[in-house]
Amino acid sequence: MVSGASTNIFVGKLKDILEYSIEEPLNYLVNWGRLYALWPVHLETACCSVEWGAVSGPRYDIERWGMLAAFGSLRQCDVLVILGTVNRKMAPRVRMIYDQMPEPKYVIAMGACAVSGGLYFDSYSVLQGVDKIIPVDIYLSGCPPRPEQLIEALIMLQNKIRISKIS
Amino acid sequence: MVETSNTESTLIEREQKLAADLKSRFGDVLEITIKSKRIKIKVKSERLLDIANYINNELGFDHSTSVSGVDYPNSKEFEVVYHLSTYGREDFRDIVIAFSTRISRDEPKTLSLINIWPSVEYSERETFEMFGIIFEGHPKLEKLLLPEDWNDIPPLRKDFKPPGR
Amino acid sequence: MSKLSLSVGPQHPGSGHMRIILTLSGDYIIEAIPDPGYVHRGEEKLAEYRNYIQNIPHLERPVVLDATGAIFPYVLAVEDLMNIIVPERAQFIRVIMAELNRIISHLYYMAIYGIFMGHSTMFMWPVGDREVFIDLANTIAGQRVTYAFLVPGGVRNDMPEKVKEQADKACNYFEKRLIEYEHIFMNNPLFEKRTKGVGILPKQDAIRLGVVGPTLRASGVKSDVRKDDTYSIYNQLDFEIPVSNACDSWSRAWIHMEEMRQSMSIIKQCLKRIPTGPVKLNLKQIKVPPGESYSRVEAARGSLSYYLISDGGKVPYRVRIMTPSFRNLITIPYIMKGVMLADMPPTYWGIDYWPVEADR
Numbered sequence: 212m213v214s215g216a217s218t219n220i221f222v223g224k225l226k227d228i229l230e231y232s233i234e235e236p237l238n239y240l241v242n243w244g245r246l247y248a249l250w251p252v253h254l255e256t257a258c259c260s261v262e263w264g265a266v267s268g269p270r271y272d273i274e275r276w277g278m279l280a281a282f283g284s285l286r287q288c289d290v291l292v293i294l295g296t297v298n299r300k301m302a303p304r305v306r307m308i309y310d311q312m313p314e315p316k317y318v319i320a321m322g323a324c325a326v327s328g329g330l331y332f333d334s335y336s337v338l339q340g341v342d343k344i345i346p347v348d349i350y351l352s353g354c355p356p357r358p359e360q361l362i363e364a365l366i367m368l369q370n371k372i373r374i375s376k377i378s
Numbered sequence: 379m380v381e382t383s384n385t386e387s388t389l390i391e392r393e394q395k396l397a398a399d400l401k402s403r404f405g406d407v408l409e410i411t412i413k414s415k416r417i418k419i420k421v422k423s424e425r426l427l428d429i430a431n432y433i434n435n436e437l438g439f440d441h442s443t444s445v446s447g448v449d450y451p452n453s454k455e456f457e458v459v460y461h462l463s464t465y466g467r468e469d470f471r472d473i474v475i476a477f478s479t480r481i482s483r484d485e486p487k488t489l490s491l492i493n494i495w496p497s498v499e500y501s502e503r504e505t506f507e508m509f510g511i512i513f514e515g516h517p518k519l520e521k522l523l524l525p526e527d528w529n530d531i532p533p534l535r536k537d538f539k540p541p542g543r
Numbered sequence: 544m545s546k547l548s549l550s551v552g553p554q555h556p557g558s559g560h561m562r563i564i565l566t567l568s569g570d571y572i573i574e575a576i577p578d579p580g581y582v583h584r585g586e587e588k589l590a591e592y593r594n595y596i597q598n599i600p601h602l603e604r605p606v607v608l609d610a611t612g613a614i615f616p617y618v619l620a621v622e623d624l625m626n627i628i629v630p631e632r633a634q635f636i637r638v639i640m641a642e643l644n645r646i647i648s649h650l651y652y653m654a655i656y657g658i659f660m661g662h663s664t665m666f667m668w669p670v671g672d673r674e675v676f677i678d679l680a681n682t683i684a685g686q687r688v689t690y691a692f693l694v695p696g697g698v699r700n701d702m703p704e705k706v707k708e709q710a711d712k713a714c715n716y717f718e719k720r721l722i723e724y725e726h727i728f729m730n731n732p733l734f735e736k737r738t739k740g741v742g743i744l745p746k747q748d749a750i751r752l753g754v755v756g757p758t759l760r761a762s763g764v765k766s767d768v769r770k771d772d773t774y775s776i777y778n779q780l781d782f783e784i785p786v787s788n789a790c791d792s793w794s795r796a797w798i799h800m801e802e803m804r805q806s807m808s809i810i811k812q813c814l815k816r817i818p819t820g821p822v823k824l825n826l827k828q829i830k831v832p833p834g835e836s837y838s839r840v841e842a843a844r845g846s847l848s849y850y851l852i853s854d855g856g857k858v859p860y861r862v863r864i865m866t867p868s869f870r871n872l873i874t875i876p877y878i879m880k881g882v883m884l885a886d887m888p889p890t891y892w893g894i895d896y897w898p899v900e901a902d903r
Contacts (some may be wrong), residue, residue, distance in 0.1 A: 403829070416837055440751065441751065441752070441753030442753060443846075443865060444848065444863065444865035446600050446850055446861070446863040448852060448860075449861075461837060461850065465750045465759075465766055471766065471769055471772065472773075474837055474839075476837065476850075477834075491809055495751030495753075496873075497752050497873065499873055500872055501865075501869075508587075521580075522579065522580060523579060523580035524580065525580075533585065533588055534587060538588075539590065540585075540589070543592060
């Protein structure tokens with residue numbers, strides 16, 4: 212019989228069924244579209260940029276995972292890859308670049324200098340880690356990291372996006 | 379490779395001739411030391427421009443490779459060293475002259491040599507911002523490499539300690 | 544026509560961080576002022592706080608593509624002050640690494656030149672061919688990019704036996720590729736139209752401004768530190784210096800291509816004549832007596848020099864580094880006058896400016 216209590220249970224179960232059948236696949240679909248088409252802005256600072264050039268080349272082809280280095284404007288890119296040392300003169304400009312990118316955006320800090328200052332721990336002009344000015348998703352250490360490590364960082368970022376909730 | 383005194387004296391013959399030429403013209407204002415292919419000339423600051431003009435026009439050393447500042451806090455002096463080389467005179471292409479002058483550490487001022495050797499433009503600017511030495515006559519003495527809001531003492535002086543040391 | 548001031552700002556898609564402030568009248572540039580310093584890390588100050596061996600991985604980092612050329616004058620200066628003589632086999636290995644780094648650096652230059660023109664094939668081919676030479680450097684020195692291989696007294700380790708065969712294969716493969724590069728890039732009518740006659744630096748300006756490297760040789764001055772102020776074993780080798788009188792961006796690219804050919808010939812000669820023997824002196828410690836030393840080599844981009852002052856202690860008293868990019872910075876106001884805005888990127892890259900090297 213239909214009564215007050217059983218209507219509540221029915222509406223609660225209907226909400227669960229709808230969530231399971233529509234929202235989860237929608238989540239999966241949107242995330243799948245995002246993670247296989249991550250376009251980078253590369254902040255080609257210092258020594259690590261040489262390994263970035265190698266990873267876009269024919270041997271360690273990163274375009275297989277969708278990271279196409281489309282040299283267009285910042286306004287159409289999703290990932291900011293910080294390749295190396297950020298110093299005090301460049302720090303306000305890095306913040307400006309991060310603010311110009313549209314949501315959702317992700318940051319990969321590549322190299323020991325971007326993670327924590329690296330080899331220049333006692334320099335008067337180097338920022339000790341880029342997470343002092345922007346939030347970082349993936350930390351990749353090495354001096355410089357090999358191209359295979361950069362591909363692993365991209366795959367970790369993709370796994371992180373795959374399980375995140377769209378809101 | 380063992381060098382006897384005979385081969386050593388022929389190896390530095392050109393350098394000795396250059397040194398003798400300069401000493402005969404300018405006398406006691408200079409102090410010259412010679413090694414193979416390297417001559418160091420220490421000058422008192424009054425005759426700086428005359429000697430620089432002579433080295434450029436008569437001896438043919440037509441460009442400067444670098445300008446360095448060195449800090450000697452014990453004798454309260456800065457030393458400004460110009461390294462000079464030549465493209466025009468092919469027989470002197472392997473010789474480098476280090477042309478230096480000492481100035482006081484409390485009031486560091488010297489004349490700029492940009493009108494004689496235009497290649498010193500950015501090196502003099504860098505020495506200004508790293509040591510605080512003023513080059514009189516330089517058209518644009520501003521910061522080149524340090525951040526715009528630097529408000530500490532010039533960093534390459536010996537009394538500036540890096541953070542964390 | 545009114546004037547417009549444009550800031551070609553610190554973040555570029557292809558090059559490192561530096562800013563050029565342009566003043567435009569219509570489409571033509573009338574003034575260009577460079578603004579470096581966005582990658583300044585304070586190398587000269589840090590070198591005074593590390594001892595002579597700890598400085599070696601540090602001082603390689605600015606000139607990262609040509610790591611051997613960056614550390615070669617430093618070890619020559621230290622050996623000059625200590626008055627020691629390096630064994631023959633070590634000198635040959637040093638020259639092989641230096642020429643290999645020259646090829647690696649020039650290939651990166653050609654790749655970025657291609658992408659600045661929009662020629663993406665010319666980006667992919669040199670980056671792929673560079674891996675062949677990086678593998679060879681990996682076999683000799685143990686690392687892909689930054690080696691820390693040269694030490695005062697010789698080199699760290701001996702080369703394995705298979706280097707000769709691997710080097711022969713690499714040079715034979717690459718000599719055929721250089722001919723293909725000429726077909727698709729150097730003789731490409733679009734490339735010629737955009738770079739021939741653009742970015743002129745006359746010969747008397749090049750001498751007066753003290754310019755170095757391929758930029759100097761493209762303006763008609765036949766000067767190279769390996770022949771003028773010879774060091775190591777270069778006086779026993781047989782090679783030529785390419786020179787051009789055209790003074791424009793096209794001839795700067797052409798000189799880079801010819802220098803790669805000469806480098807391969809030098810590597811082959813060294814591998815034929817290399818003697819057997821020890822590769823480093825067994826020094827118990829590095830004790831440098833007081834004194835001053837100035838030494839210079841021909842790195843990939845030009846003449847790189849060190850002025851080293853020691854006061855007898857454990858750390859150097861003053862290390863002054865003068866890199867070729869900092870010396871060529873002075874040409875930017877001269878070569879950009881009268882150039883169209885669309886031709887500014889290739890003109891800027893033609894002088895082979897590497898911002899990290901200029902800022903140290």
